[in-house]
Amino acid sequence: MNKFAILGLIVVLVVAAWAGIWFFVSGQIRQQVEMLAMADGETTPRLTCGDLEIGGFPFRFSVTCNTAEITSGDLTASLPAIDMQALVYRPTHLLAAAQGPAQISDAFTGNENAIAWQSLEASLQLTDWRIGRFSLVGEEVEWNDTLIGSDLIASSPHVEVHLIDMADHHQPDAGLASLAGYAVANDLAVPLAGIGSGEVTLEAELRNLPDDLRALDAPDLLRRWQQSEGELNLISLAASDGEDTMAADGTVRLTDSGLAEGQITVQSNGLIERFATAIPEPLRGMVMGEATDEGGFTQTINIRGGVVMIGLLPAAMIPSLFAASP
Structure with a gap:
């Protein structure tokens, strides 16, 4: 066997090995994506595809989920297609694109x-x-x-x-x-x-x-x-x-019972006029906070035990984000 035949045989073996590895990995990718459809959609989001395509041979992996549906709790989102891909020689850099529109429904509130x-x-x-x-x-x-x-x-x-x-x-x-x-x-x-x-x-x-x-x-x-x-x-x-502006900064964390805690400072200019009809006159000053020398307002939002306080007014309640430990 001459050297050209040996070289050709090596090329064929390398190509065959490469193809085998690619198809094995693509099979693993398909399996992992299909496993997402087995999630409960409550503790772990569920993704289902009306049609799943794996392509990109030989130098990339391309995953296209057509007629995609994502469920997480009461929320369901439906999209025409989601496409994800990565180059074989750069598997830690993933690219994705989605076709719209996304139709989103909330089974709890009925919103669409x-x-x-x-x-x-x-x-x-x-x-x-x-x-x-x-x-x-x-x-x-x-x-x-x-x-x-x-x-x-x-x-x-x-x-x-x-x-x-x-x-x-x-x-x-x-x-x-x-x-x-x-x-x-x-x-x-x-x-x-x-x-x-x-x-x-x-x-x-x-x-x-x-x-x-x-x-x-x-x-x-x-x-x-x-x-x-x-x-x-x-x-x-x-x-x-x-000319209307708003700026805020602060920190929020969770307690061991899953309730939000924190403080946010808000500076605003022009908002009291913008929302004049939405906030009753006696409450405007309490909501907007103290007037500043520049003609705006500054307010502190405190969150304690999930209760959101705007100044002295309770404005909202954030429920516990996880159950307390037994």
């Missing part, structure tokens, strides 16, 4: 909504199984109430959300990681709030989450987060519509 978009793309980069960076970008996003007809709730030509690993706060021995979050919505319209062209930016930190992505769908995630002294640090929430 539709979220449409021109494009919706996501990217996930992993370090081992730790989230390195997650990004979600939507263009021409529109959210409508579809229970009776179609009423616009909110729309924005550009929305993006990012989660970035805070490497300095990683605790490998404890299995904990922290994420810095950033979100923005440009030219936001919310008709019911009288917002025609608003801008919203959010900066926050999620401290002491599990550092393994696979643990984030655990039914006791919130309990584990609380026990790890986890907290949501709202660094900055800034919103504006014309």
Whole structure:
């Protein structure tokens, strides 16, 4: 056998081995996706596909879930298709895109909504199984109430959300990681709030989450987060519509019985005039807080035992997010 024949045989064996590995891995991917349909939809979200396609041979893995339905508790979301893919030589960088609109129904309240978009793309980069960076970008996003007809709730030509690993706060021995979050919505319209062209930016930190992505769908995630002294640090929430502005910062955590605790400070300018008809005259000052020298207001929102207090007024009750330990 001459050297060219030997070389050809080697090439054939390599290609055959590569193909075998690819089809084996694609089979494992199909099995894992199909297992998502076996979840109960209560403690773990359930994903079902009307048709599941696995492709991308030879250099990538592409998963397309057509007629997708996601169930989590009372919420069900239906989408025409979800596409996910990763390159064979870069399996820790996942890309995804979804076709809209998403039809969302709430079995408890009976609400029905539709979220449409021109494009919706996501990217996930992993370090081992730790989230390195997650990004979600939507263009021409529109959210409508579809229970009776179609009423616009909110729309924005550009929305993006990012989660970035805070490497300095990683605790490998404890299995904990922290994420810095950033979100923005440009030219936001919310008709019911009288917002025609608003801008919203959010900066926050999620401290002491599990550092393994696979643990984030655990039914006791919130309990584990609380026990790890986890907290949501709202660094900055800034919103504006014309000359009307609002800014907030603060920290929220959970008690060992699953109740929210924390404090948020809110500065506003122009909101009292915007919501003059919604807040009775005797309560406006108590709701908006103290007047500032700049003509705005500052207010402190305290959350104790799940009770949200705006100044001295109880405004809402946040139920326990997990059952207390026996």
